[in-house]
Amino acid sequence: MPEFMGKKITRAQESARHAYRKALGKAVRVAAKGSGWRSIEGGLFQERAGWFVGVSPSVYIYEEVTKASVFAKPMAIDPIFWDITGLPENRDAPLSFRFNGAWVCRPPDFVEVDIPEQPDLSAVAAHLVAAADDQLDRVILSWTPAAFLSLCQTAGAERGSYLSCIVTMLVAMEREDEALAACEEAILNHQDGGFLAPAGTFAQMAREWLRSRISARTVN
Numbered sequence: 001m002p003e004f005m006g007k008k009i010t011r012a013q014e015s016a017r018h019a020y021r022k023a024l025g026k027a028v029r030v031a032a033k034g035s036g037w038r039s040i041e042g043g044l045f046q047e048r049a050g051w052f053v054g055v056s057p058s059v060y061i062y063e064e065v066t067k068a069s070v071f072a073k074p075m076a077i078d079p080i081f082w083d084i085t086g087l088p089e090n091r092d093a094p095l096s097f098r099f100n101g102a103w104v105c106r107p108p109d110f111v112e113v114d115i116p117e118q119p120d121l122s123a124v125a126a127h128l129v130a131a132a133d134d135q136l137d138r139v140i141l142s143w144t145p146a147a148f149l150s151l152c153q154t155a156g157a158e159r160g161s162y163l164s165c166i167v168t169m170l171v172a173m174e175r176e177d178e179a180l181a182a183c184e185e186a187i188l189n190h191q192d193g194g195f196l197a198p199a200g201t202f203a204q205m206a207r208e209w210l211r212s213r214i215s216a217r218t219v220n
Contacts, residue, residue, distance in 0.1 A: 035133075046136065050074060056069045066114075066115040068131055069111075071107050072139045073107045078098050079091050086199065090103065105168055106194070145173055146173075164206075167193075176217075193206070
């Protein structure tokens with residue numbers, strides 16, 4: 001009998017939960033049509049008012065629970081990230097790349113929403129879209145670059161988990177000296193920023209990119 005963290009279910013129950021997860025993804029694609037949201041891999045994403053908002057449903061296997069995790073990031077930060085990492089061609093990638101691409105800024109989720117389950121998956125998907133709409137309104141009405149930066153700086157701070165978001169947001173806010181200081185602190189603490197390339201870690205690549213920009217600014 002499968003078990004996870006003390007919770008046991010039968011093989012049949014496990015199979016049913018996997019089937020539910022797969023079917024919900026299909027229902028979400030249908031529900032997204034005409035809603036303003038686009039759907040990929042069972043999730044929802046949308047660009048609005050300079051923000052990219054993503055919603056990822058999570059169907060628990062060992063419990064009859066479905067939640068939706070929501071994140072938002074300024075549209076400005078991914079292009080800066082791609083410039084730093086030497087991937088400017090990603091600017092031409094589809095909008096969905098910012099949701100599920102490998103080399104993108106990944107911000108912390110700012111809320112997790114309970115999505116009531118029921119046999120009618122179209123109703124569950126509709127509830128998910130409605131919840132996404134509510135969170136999109138929240139972002140547009142109340143979020144600011146400063147609020148986004150604060151969230152990234154406090155979430156996972158001890159691990160430097162969101163360094164890419166912090167650095168690029170500071171650059172977008174024309175606070176490059178602070179961005180450089182963040183990179184130098186991360187390197188001192190042996191934090192790589194979550195990305196490693198032949199040119200070095202994200203922290204190292206960003207440090208050199210920022211030094212070059214600040215030097216050019218000083219000269220001019």
